Amino acid sequence: MHIPDGFLKFPVWAAMDAVAIPVVGVVAWRAQRNFQDNRVPLMGVMGAFIFAAQMINFPVGSGTSGHLVGAALLSFTLGPAAAAIVMTAILAIQALVFQDGGVLALGANVFNMALAGVAAGYLPWLLFGGRQVGIFLGAALSLLVSAFLALAELMISGVPMPVPVLAVSVGLFLVSAVMEGAITLVVVQAIERIQPGFLRRPAASHRKILAFGALAATVFAVTAAIFVSETPDGIVSVLRRAGVSAPSVGLFHSPVADYQLDSAMAPWLSRSLAGLAGLVIVYVVCLVIARMITASRPVPRREGA
């Protein structure tokens, strides 16, 4: 979902640009510093590959078809930093040459798809040491995170989103996510069959996962804090619009009551801190579950047939 210009409110697109520009700058600077000189043509050509691969229709059911989005596939084959740069380049070319997505909204689109999308796709891949579950989950999660971020940004900008439309969009996102997962999985298998060694299988190192997860969580927390302080009632109204009524909001009260730790602190600070604390809890729970899954099922690594 490429957001065009004119849909996001000034604080939203400005904040997203302010986040995306330095992050892309740092990633590009690092990529340039660790310059292996065959990387530039490779990254450009792989970006062009994603464009071309989107011409291939994957038939799903009666008469409908989907196509590859590719953020997760890029992160599996080039590594997350290079994938983020390639996705940024794709989005910039789409915005400039094809007017697909806005120029001012480029920061938001880059954040949704090139940064958060690649990170969300790479984490499960890392977590499951490159197994099939990781491929499917990574691709599906990548699409879901990008789509939900885009939807959230539109809603915070005051683009009206009645409940039925919201329900339909969420349904569409879930279907597309499953499709992206399936397509990425079969394409990865096809690539492996042609020539094993294209994929950069991670050694399942928990330190790496922790570092990556902490980074991703921080980025999300900071963005959330910006959103929450810009539109204090944004989250509540999003929940309300999503049809979450008062009783079910009560569910969130037990761990971090009303997203506020201490009323003595500045409201935006306590909200962000509470949000961060909640994030850490969710993250630890996910990590524990993931470790349990990986420890209990030592599935042998599938080699290319």
Next chain:
Amino acid sequence: MRHARVERWSRGTSSIHSYHPVARILATGVLLVTIATLGPGSSTACALYFTLLAGTALLAGLPLLELLVSATVVLPFALCFAVISALSGDSEQAAMLLARGYLSALAALLLMATTPLPSLFSGLETLRVPRFLLLVMQFLYRYLIVLAGEAGTMRDAAKSRGGGARSIEFRQAAGAAGVLFARSFARAEAIHRAMLSRGFSGHMPASEGRPFASSDGAFLLLAAGTAIIIRVNAA
């Protein structure tokens, strides 16, 4: 092909085409910001922005109608949300979504139609966009057409082997994508070897541009100033 037409337009020789790319990029940036911050009910400002963009396009000797039609690519997305807006009773906002989306796309298209890609990239480099990212974008754009052609050839080949385009199955499509991936990878390596043989040392030569003249500054001031005056009076 959309990009081919925009590239043809960008090679024009009008005075608009001849200004420094940085002047055009910055003017477009100011214009986009002033359009993006337009509030509801500023239909006069929208009309003025439209006149400004159309006038510039005519000055640049571009086929106005084709340009206006070309910018409608944003309308499917914009219409979708505008209809939702209108249905929830806010027709004012619906109109603004459409107008802002269309005017912004037109402004971006006008920049592309008056700036050849190499000078756009050198302008962006002057504005401190990371060089590495710009290099990747240049390679991407250059091989976009090549690989899209390759994908088209593969589709024709699959059809000629007896399948209709519709009857390609999920696995076969995956196989095609895998083959395309392997070929792209091999092509990237061939490109790199060719670059090495021509003396590539790990860095691309800096693109030389002409200095920013006072006439470029005057154009920037005039374009950005007009955009700001329209915006301030709309508030």
